[in-house]
Amino acid sequence: MPRDSLGDFEQLVLLAILRLSDEAYGLRIQEEIGDRAHRTASLGMVYTALERLEDKRFVSSWSGGATSERGGRSKRFFKVEAAGMQALRKSLAATKRMTAGVETLVGGQ
Amino acid sequence: MRNRRGTRGYKLTHLIITHPDDDHAPLNGQHHLVVGDPGTGRRPAFTMIQFEGNSDRILFETLLTVPHHGSAPALDIPPEPPKLAEFLMLLLPMKYREELVGCAEEEYWSRSLPRLGARRARVIFWAQMIHAWLIFLARPFAGIAGLAWVGRVVEAILSKLLK
Numbered sequence: 001m002p003r004d005s006l007g008d009f010e011q012l013v014l015l016a017i018l019r020l021s022d023e024a025y026g027l028r029i030q031e032e033i034g035d036r037a038h039r040t041a042s043l044g045m046v047y048t049a050l051e052r053l054e055d056k057r058f059v060s061s062w063s064g065g066a067t068s069e070r071g072g073r074s075k076r077f078f079k080v081e082a083a084g085m086q087a088l089r090k091s092l093a094a095t096k097r098m099t100a101g102v103e104t105l106v107g108g109q
Numbered sequence: 110m111r112n113r114r115g116t117r118g119y120k121l122t123h124l125i126i127t128h129p130d131d132d133h134a135p136l137n138g139q140h141h142l143v144v145g146d147p148g149t150g151r152r153p154a155f156t157m158i159q160f161e162g163n164s165d166r167i168l169f170e171t172l173l174t175v176p177h178h179g180s181a182p183a184l185d186i187p188p189e190p191p192k193l194a195e196f197l198m199l200l201l202p203m204k205y206r207e208e209l210v211g212c213a214e215e216e217y218w219s220r221s222l223p224r225l226g227a228r229r230a231r232v233i234f235w236a237q238m239i240h241a242w243l244i245f246l247a248r249p250f251a252g253i254a255g256l257a258w259v260g261r262v263v264e265a266i267l268s269k270l271l272k
Binding site for chain 2: 025026027030040042043044045047048050051067069070071073074075076
């Protein structure tokens with residue numbers, strides 16, 4: 001896969017980060033994908049995708065405060081960067097173009 | 110209360126719920142916890158109930174089932190997430206493994222344990238660890254059908270448990 005393209009799951013992760021804005025960390029991203037996309041994702045899947053997206057510079061991250069509920073471990077929050085937004089737009093536009101004319105077949109709109 | 114990080118180091122031997130009408134009970138209507146050996150006066154300490162997360166909330170709800178002015182051995186403290194699974198997760202050669210374990214622990218206390226009980230919550234914690242390792246191991250061998258099949262089985266189990 002080319003470095004600037006997005007996989008199916010990476011697209012969901014980026015959309016989840018955008019939806020969650022300041023609250024985008026591993027567990028919340030996993031929940032958002034489950035609730036909205038009805039897709040079960042393990043935490044390992046989410047963090048692997050996040051690390052890959054960060055390597056591509058599509059997202060950036062920073063460390064939050066530690067809480068006792070997390071065994072004293074901190075949260076890592078994620079934000080979509082300009083390159084990530086561009087890749088997401090490209091990917092969604094490609095899906096839209098491919099769907100045009102076959103909406104009735106694929107059950108869209 | 111549970112001697113987790115950042116808490117004071119009393120040894121919790123008995124749990125006593127004080128009555129709001131008693132003179133040693135708090136004025137603001139909140140319950141207090143007596144920590145120490147009842148009757149002996151050794152290291153008695155009143156401490157405010159502070160929720161530091163769902164684990165403490167669950168503990169407090171357990172306390173409320175103790176009869177008025179009675180005491181009970183502290184046996185009903187919810188079990189911790191499996192330490193071995195946590196340790197194995199920390200061995201993952203991933204940049205954010207600490208955060209991954211943090212999220213697994215948060216999921217355990219805030220979602221799995223209250224909804225599904227300790228046994229299934231621990232199974233989910235183990236499944237999270239196994240799946241994280243499978244994803245890591247499958248990376249260089251993405252084309253091997255057997256490994257992908259094992260991954261799908263764990264994913265299906267996880268999906269069933271989380272429903």
